[in-house]
Structure formats: structure tokens, C-alpha cells
Amino acid sequence: MSEEAAPVTYIVTPVRLEYDHSAGNAATLFLRGLAQRKIIGTRTGPGQPVLVPPRGADPRTAELALEAVEVSDKGTIVSYSIVRVPSENIHFELPYVCINILLDGADVPFFHVLQNCPLDEVRIGMRARAHWVPDEQLAPTIASIEYFEPIDEPDVPFDRIREHT
């Protein structure tokens, strides 16, 4: 070994692993719904809160929540943030607005992106609706909803949505 060879202090070791993911029953309901231009939540039973996106259980009780309930694709913004840094998964022009929106019929807010709204007009209580991809592009993926956009309905007063904000 040459005396002049510098010690190795740094190596790059690529790792590549492939996984087969199973969506699970709850996600399947939701994703198939999206392919039909519907937003599906689930609940543990009649009269129980509707959770969207569904994760398979009501976390408060650990009961299976697999009864499908369609919720509206419009709702009320309960919080938001204006994002100015890129993210691996979101490809909108910066800055964009991410929102937590309480869809009509759901009992927990849904995280997504708002477009077609001047940044200084975004506010808690604002009404918005999903903008879907064209019908021929609908598929069982969250990407079927391209974004949300404001609609012409009066704001919901803060006190009515306070517990969700």
C-alpha cells in the first residue's frame, strides 16, 4: 500500500429497497371514492363522528371505523399556512397555501392545498371547494383532488368552528 494514499474518510452507499404496500380497508374506501369523484370518510357506526381521511379506527376508542360515509367536497378553512419552501410531494408554484379544511359532513379537518386565492385574502372561516382533475384522469389517488379553491359563500363565524381551529 502506498504511503501517500490518503485515508478514506467518506463513502456514499446507495440503498434501494422496494416495498409492496397494502392500502388497507380504510384507505381503499377513500381512494376508490376519489376515483369516483367522491370524498369518503368512515365512522365506527351510525351517529358517530366521521373521520376523513379514514385511517381505519376511531383513535379515541380504538374501534374499527369502516362504515363509509360520503362527505361534501366543500368545507370551511379552519387553519392555514403560506408555504414558501419546496416540498418533495407538492409541486405548486411557490408560495402556495396549505390548509386544514373541515369538509361539510366531516368531524375532523382535512389537510390540502388552496389555489386561486390572493395570499392576503386567505382567512380562517373561509369557504372552499375541491377542484378535481378532469374526469378521464380520476384514479384511486389523493392526486385526484388537484387543489381547493375559494367559493362564493359567506364565511363561517369563528365561534362555530373554534373547536376545530
Add this chain to the structure above:
Amino acid sequence: MRDVAIVSFAQSNTAREDRNEVEILIPVVQEAVKRSGLPRGEIGFTCSGSSDFLQGQPFAFVMALDGVGAWPPVKESHVEMDGAWALYEAWVKIQTGEVDSALVYAFGKTSSGDVAEVQALQLDPYCVTPLWPDADSIAALQARLYLEGSARTERDLADVAVRSRRDAMDNPHAVASGATDAETLLAEPYRCSPLRDHDCPMTSDGATAMVIVAGDLATRLSERPVWIRGIDHRIDPPALGVRDLSRAPSAERAASRAGVLEAPVDFAEIDAPYTHQELILREAFGLSDGVRINPSGGSLCARTLMSSGLNRIGDAALRIARGEGDRALAHATQGPCLQQNLVCVLEGE
């Protein structure tokens, strides 16, 4: 030390699940909680085991929290280890006196990735992982060393498989089972010499849950609580060339510290994913030939990574609870080639 007993246990193992981890876990946890006789809200501590890399997702255990009733907020912790070590952490918590009961659970879907390949990530990341030696190859190195240095043969390994699969026929949670003989198995080609398919674990997807309680509470809840008389765990050095792979010193030590030798055991549930490892561990534990090993079929017949160790402990506990033995050794392993081992001694009455 406080007396701690296992009062309930439930498991699920399937070759391949379409349900996600939470959906698999919920009924298992519900069953364990129900059978314990303790309302969920009265269980003092919750602890789980799982692995992000097994799941192919960071923070894998966070989603699982939806399925265990963490509301109102609970005292809860998680180890990135087999559920057997979650059991250990829960046992310690009870020993501090802070709680009197605990729910322990673990889960994993081995079918998602190439589990033998994923485990290559457990090795030295600088010098060994880049060669991508999968778990079967590493185990085969150990098997070769063991066979060359002992009087054992490949037939002895096949005998382990024959016996395990036959016993697994009585275990509804086993994934592989059936009557066969050593000649038939030995006629098969090597998967990774000297190991054949039957020497390697049947991997599975599943979840496991157990409830443990202290002292008087155990006797109130269960007619025949299964007492954890001793529990200990140890780890050996990681570098494969540094230790004698044909032995398991950490298993020997853990068994000694757990009090295995204090009295004879009626049977043992040993977490040996590979056939030769059962033989190594049998020697490490000093078990005489008369002791029945893995009446459940063992981890050879159902290996849900991250919960198979807890399954051995649970299977042993159930057997004792049914009166089919009074004292057992239950074991869990983790890491390449039996690097890390946990042993507990279980007793009924």
C-alpha cells in the same frame, strides 16, 4: 422485585395481509384486553415494538396508536425492537411501582419488502451492508460454522423442521405446518448452503398483544396467572468475525441471570428463526434432551418480524395457563446471528 404475571395474550399471523398494520392490530389488542379482565382505561402503561424499516415508513408506530385506545392520554412508550423488549420495558415500569399493569403489543408486515434483504441494513453500514448480504446468507455462514464445529449434520437441522411443522399443525396461528420427513426435506435444493428452504423462517404478517399485571391484581384477574419469575437480556458484539457464531454467549448469560437453571423446565419456546439456531440455543440454555422445544412450531413456522419473540413468550404463557406445563423458558432474539437475546422464565402457580 414485584411479582408480575401474564394474564392474557393474543396474536395474529398470516402469510400475507391486505389489511394495514392498524387494522391487524385492533382485534388483537381488543382480544388481549378483553381476556385480561381489566378495562382498557385501567391499564397503567402501554409499550410496543416495531421497526420503521420493516414497514418501509418512518414513525411506523405512530399510526398504530390509533388502534390501542390512547384517549384520554396514556403513559406510553415504544422500542424499535421486537415486542419482547417492549415487554421488558413494561415489566421494568411495573417494578418501579409507578403502575400495576401494562399492555404490550408488537406488529409487522414481513410481506411488504424483501425481509431478508432489508435486514442487511442491520450490519456494519460502512464495510458489510454495501455487499448486501441478506439475512439468509448471514445465517448460513453461522450454520456452516456450527455444523463444521459440532457433531451435528444437515439431517439434524431437517429434524428440527420436521418436528416444528408437525407441532405447528396444532397451532392455528402458525403459517407453515404439515407432516413430512427428513428425507423429503433433504432432497430439496439449498437456498443458501447449508440451509434449505425448510431451515429458514416462514415469514408472516401480524400483530401480538399481551397484558401483564402485578401481584394481587394478577390473582384477582386470572385463575392461573403465568408468573414471570425471571427476565434478562444481553447483547453480543456486532462484528461477525469477532465472536464465535456457533455459540450464543448473550443467550447463555441472559438465561443464567433469568434463573433458568434454578429448577428444571417442562418446555421451552425458543425464538429460533433458523433450524441451526435452535440447536445453538438449546446448548446455550443447557436444556436436556427431554425438554420439549417449541410445541407451538416456533418462529420457523410463523415469523412476524418484530413480534415473533413476543409470540414465543405468549405461546409459552398460554400453554402454562392451560395447565400443560408448570415452568417454561421463553426466548426472543434480535440482530444478526443471535446477537441479542432475551430470556424469561415463566411459572404457573
Add this chain to the structure above:
Amino acid sequence: MAIRCGVVGIGQTKYDAKRIDVSMPGLVREAALRALEDADLTFADVDAVVIGKAPDMFEGVMLPENYLADAVGASGKPLLRVHTAGSVGGSTAIVAMSLIQAGIHDRVLTLSWEKQSESNAMWGLTLSPPFSVAVVAGAGGYFAPLIRSYIQRSGAPEDVGIRTALKDRQNALKNPYAHLRIEGIDFDQIANSPMLWDPIRYLESCPSSDGACAMVVAREELALKAPRPPAWVLATAMRSEPNQFPGRDAVNPQAGQLAARDLYKQAGIGNPRREIDCAEIYVPFSWFEAMWMENLGFAALNEGWKMVYEGATALDGDLPVNMSGGVLSSNAIGASGMVRFAEAAMQVRRQAGEHQLDDVKIAMGHAYGGGSQYFALCLFGVEKP
């Protein structure tokens, strides 16, 4: 009856964006050896090792503690690996303390670490599996709306985050281990730094760091014989809650409130604001200080921001917070929770050097993780309980 437990040795690595001067074993040993040296001990004196770390994707090694067993002197001993997301450093310390309190071991080495430059933490935090039902915008994308909610609820002035960040960054200048140490940092520099996720600015956010933190905890008799006075563990508490369900308050989570109440009850503390002398709490985005002051019961609802405005949490305030510069100055995700505990213990042991406060009797360490759902807390005291 639990056995009394004291911290007798503390060690930290220099936190930095990329510690390319050390391998993973090198990084953890740096902290471990410092902790042992502080306690005048060697690896041989340690009975068990408890390691904590966040997701393994951050280094690309599965269960790395198995590989590190030799590096941390664990061969032949019990080794545990805890992972409770961001709170892991705290929960790891609590597990180590439990081993002492339960009478199982006499001395335990506990260590939390992250060498997230090995992989890509941003990727690790935004990994979106197939069939994902959610849009993911990174940690900031998750927490910024919560901060927006807090501002709405409390009516706090918009510059609370800047003031908090200024305090933490000035404190970091007195901490030689801190990753971010910005000489001459001032209000305008923070206010003018780029807005990342409104209302969080670049200089109001934590960095991504490599680093490790270690402590040696010992049973009472051994703690009394240690070369330097121990930080006695007065109380520990942990609580977890799911991250989304109907009626959840993610801004002021119940799990955090209950953990704090449990902690104070154990230690016999009736008025936390007055009886606790200082706190190291987990603040990855500066607004969280105001929010946690309420969550921990130091301030009334919607008034946490006033503590910042009054200077109460400054080094010369009545409840200094994050004297070390906090998570805002160094964030090796797996380590940060233990760094909070360690820095609190250092205050009690009077070994915090330039950022040492006078007359600390009781100090709090706090860590949280996940979607503000995992909480691990500890109180250290000068007096044996």
C-alpha cells in the same frame, strides 16, 4: 418504593450540520466518553445501556444500536433502543432512570443521537408511502397552521416568534456545543429572514444537526459518592395521545397538560412558575415557547406570549427557558430531547459554563414528538428528594 436516582455524568458532542469528522460509532462515543469522564467512570462501571434515536431512515441503518453495541460498551450487557419520535431523547432517559428506580441496575449509560446528514432528514420527514391519503408539506407545513391558530386564539402580537428566536440565538452564543451560533444576531436579522411557512421564518426554525448526548444515571448510594454533585431526579412523566381525532386540541394538547400535572404532583410542586427555577423545553419553531408555557402551566391560557414579551424567559428573567439556545440552535432529532434533560441537569449541577444561571434548585427538562402527541418530562433538583 422507587429507589432514588441521580445524574452523575453528562456528555454532549458538538452539534453541526454534518459531523463528517466522525463515523456513527465515533459520534456516539464522543458523547459517551465525555459523560463517563464527567462521572469519573469507565465503560466497565456501566451495567446497562439505553439508546434513543428517531427513525432509522435518517441514517439508513436498521436498528443501528445493534451495530453500535461495541462502541457504547454494551457487549455482554443489556441494551435497549427506544424510539418515540421527537420526544425520544426524553423517554430514553426516563427508561434509563426506571432501571435504577426499579433496583435492577446500579449505573446505566443512556445516550440519544442522530447523524441525520448520513441520509436526508427532510426526505425522512416527508416520506409519502403509496396509497397515501394525505398531502405532506414537511414538519413546518404541519406546525405552521397550529401556530396560526395560536395567534388567532391568543391575540398575540406577530413578533412573539422573533423575540423568542432572538433570545434562544443569543443564548446559543454562550454554548460551545451549539450548532447555530450567529454572532451579532439581532431582531431585524430574524425579522428579515425568509418566511418559510407563514408565520415561521427561517431564523425562527431549528437547523438539521448531527449530534449525540449521553448521561450516566446512578442509584442513590453511588450518586452520593460521585465526584461531582448529582442532579437528583425528582419526578418523570410521559403521556401520549393520537394525532387526529374529533375534538382534538393540537395547539394545547391534553397529553402535555396531563404530563406536566403528573410531574408537579409527584414533586409536590404547587406553583410551577415560582417553584421551578428554569426549563429546557423542546422548541423547534420559536412560537412553541409561548404555546408550551401555557401547556406546561407556567402561564394562563392565551397568555404564554406575555412571558416572552416581559422577558420572563430570558436568562435574567424569573423563569429562564432554553439557556442552551435550545432546539432552535441544535436539532439532532433523536438527541434533542435528551439534550433538554441534560442541560436542565447541568444547571442543577452548576456545570453549564457561560450559560449557567445563579441559584438553580429545580430545573425542568421537556421533550415532545410526533404531531405534538408524545411528551416526556423530568424535574431535577439539587436536594435529594
